[in-house]
Amino acid sequence: MDFDQADGINQAIRRLSLRHRARTAALLAPLGLHPGQEALLLELDRTGPMIQAKLSDALGVEPPSVTLMTRKLEAAGHVRRAPSPEDRRASVVELTDSGRALADQVKALWCDLAEETVSGMAAEAVADLPGILNTLTGNVDPKRVTA
Structure with missing residues (x-):
């Protein structure tokens, strides 16, 4: 691959990432959330109660980030923390009842954002997009073993 092609790919990914995060922040603000907090709510909604270390792994973020997000969401009444019976x-x-209601709002917002993001794309391309993006993500995963 030559530099121009590489630059075009890398710049497009960077712009998408920045703009998607900014758009996410704008949509979450009226709900009193910051980017990242929605992922935590949705993960708990999907999986049920989870220890913070596993939540960190599931979200792909460092444990201190999960601790901070959890504290803020707990202060707002959306999650509760308790000592693990095993450890x-x-x-x-x-999630609390408030957190489950908020997760439902985030799901609706997430659908709107996805529709906005893929607007104008063919249905077949949209169907292929999660697989393509997951492959790209896996290719740059720092945990990936390279030979």
Whole structure:
């Protein structure tokens, strides 16, 4: 691959990432959320209660980030933390009724954002997009073993 092609790919991914995050922030603000918090809510909605360490792995973020997000969401009444029955050093995080209601709002917002993002694309391309993006993500995953 030559530099011009590489630059075009890398710049497009960078612009998409920046603009998607900015658009996400604008849509989440009226709900009182910041980017990243919606992913935590949706993960708990999908999986149920989870210890913070596993939540960190599931979200692909560092444990201190999950701790900070959890504290803020707990202060707002959307999640609750309790010591894990298996390991008192670990905290189990779960959605409250308020958090479940907020997760439902985030799901609707997420659908709108996805539709906005893929507007004008052919249905076949949209159907292929998650697989393509997941491949790209896997290719740059720092945990990926390279030979």
